[in-house]
Amino acid sequence: MDAYELLTRNAEEVVTDEEIRDLAADAAGKRAYVGYEPSGVLHLGHLLTANKLIDLQEAGMEVVILLADVHAYLNEKGSFEDIRETAEQMKAQFLAYGLDEELTEFVYGSEFQLEDDYTLDLHHLERETTMNRAQRAMAEIQGDETAKVSHLVYPLMQTLDIEYLDLDLAVGGLDQRKVHMLAREKLPELDYEVRPAIHTPIVANLTDGEGKMSSSEGITISMEDSTDDLEDKVNSAYCPPTRDPEPSEDGTERENPVLELFEYHVFPRFDEIVVERPEKYGGDLTYEDYEDLAADLESGELHPADAKGTLATYLDELIAPGREKLHELRD
Numbered sequence: 001m002d003a004y005e006l007l008t009r010n011a012e013e014v015v016t017d018e019e020i021r022d023l024a025a026d027a028a029g030k031r032a033y034v035g036y037e038p039s040g041v042l043h044l045g046h047l048l049t050a051n052k053l054i055d056l057q058e059a060g061m062e063v064v065i066l067l068a069d070v071h072a073y074l075n076e077k078g079s080f081e082d083i084r085e086t087a088e089q090m091k092a093q094f095l096a097y098g099l100d101e102e103l104t105e106f107v108y109g110s111e112f113q114l115e116d117d118y119t120l121d122l123h124h125l126e127r128e129t130t131m132n133r134a135q136r137a138m139a140e141i142q143g144d145e146t147a148k149v150s151h152l153v154y155p156l157m158q159t160l161d162i163e164y165l166d167l168d169l170a171v172g173g174l175d176q177r178k179v180h181m182l183a184r185e186k187l188p189e190l191d192y193e194v195r196p197a198i199h200t201p202i203v204a205n206l207t208d209g210e211g212k213m214s215s216s217e218g219i220t221i222s223m224e225d226s227t228d229d230l231e232d233k234v235n236s237a238y239c240p241p242t243r244d245p246e247p248s249e250d251g252t253e254r255e256n257p258v259l260e261l262f263e264y265h266v267f268p269r270f271d272e273i274v275v276e277r278p279e280k281y282g283g284d285l286t287y288e289d290y291e292d293l294a295a296d297l298e299s300g301e302l303h304p305a306d307a308k309g310t311l312a313t314y315l316d317e318l319i320a321p322g323r324e325k326l327h328e329l330r331d
């Protein structure tokens with residue numbers, strides 16, 4: 001796979017394609033980042049962006065993981081002490097998941113976001129940005145809480161992070177796109193360079209294929225899940241034999257979350273997927289490509305129950321090292 005393909009595969013959006021092509025043409029040694037608010041244990045949402053980081057490392061890029069402790073504090077995720085402890089556990093889980101230790105740098109936000117220059121730049125951005133603009137950038141990240149001043153400062157700081165961490169590329173879930181658009185607009189006003197962004201998809205809710213899989217609502221899969229938990233969760237998932245399910249009765253769009261998990265989580269990490277089946281049901285099926293598996297589900301060659309069983313097995317393999325690490329850290 002060439003660098004451009006590694007950078008863009010499974011991305012929902014790249015901003016802009018031309019900038020990403022330029023970056024891909026000379027990717028080795030360039031720096032990309034994702035920021036995470038430390039909270040809870042790693043779940044599939046974190047791991048989807050981590051898969052992209054692994055792609056970037058394969059293309060020779062260096063990866064910075066921002067443990068966004070100040071952002072988590074602004075977004076009311078706990079005391080500074082709790083946030084730090086969670087962040088240390090996240091580090092260990094990311095490495096266990098398969099990020100290359102040599103090509104990964106972990107940085108705490110508080111290491112640079114409390115410095116004088118950063119603070120003055122932040123105040124400069126506050127003067128340049130309307131409350132309405134900052135609030136719009138935050139809409140997807142903040143959830144339903146009433147906006148506080150902290151929620152307006154948050155996207156401005158995220159904008160500055162791109163400059164202060166000396167990056168060539170910002171990566172995030174699609175929920176980060178409005179902040180990255182704000183950054184593209186505002187960084188030049190401070191005479192800083194604009195950087196491209198890659199946005200990963202957001203997987204649908206496992207039980208009904210509607211909306212987004214979320215750690216605060218519905219079912220999510222995390223590093224804490226046991227093999228049995230995974231089986232139960234995946235077996236209860238919505239999996240019609242199609243890539244394009246009908247909207248629900250009230251008109252809400254639906255996805256097939258089982259196929260999404262195969263596409264975004266399993267195929268990028270394994271060369272070959274084997275669906276084990278007894279001979280009397282046609283014997284094992286082997287796939288090297290997501291499209292082939294999706295086509296077999298649609299044609300009826302692959303039964304949803306077999307797809308789910310296989311998905312649970314591969315997800316279990318992916319999270320097992322992180323799960324072990326967590327148990328070690330907690331004992």
Ligand code: IYR
Pocket residue numbers: 033034035036037066068071141157158159161162170171172176
């Ligand atoms: N907004 C992210 C956390 C975050 C990301 C980046 I990229 C930053 O520079 C700072 C914070 C979230 O929603 O988790």
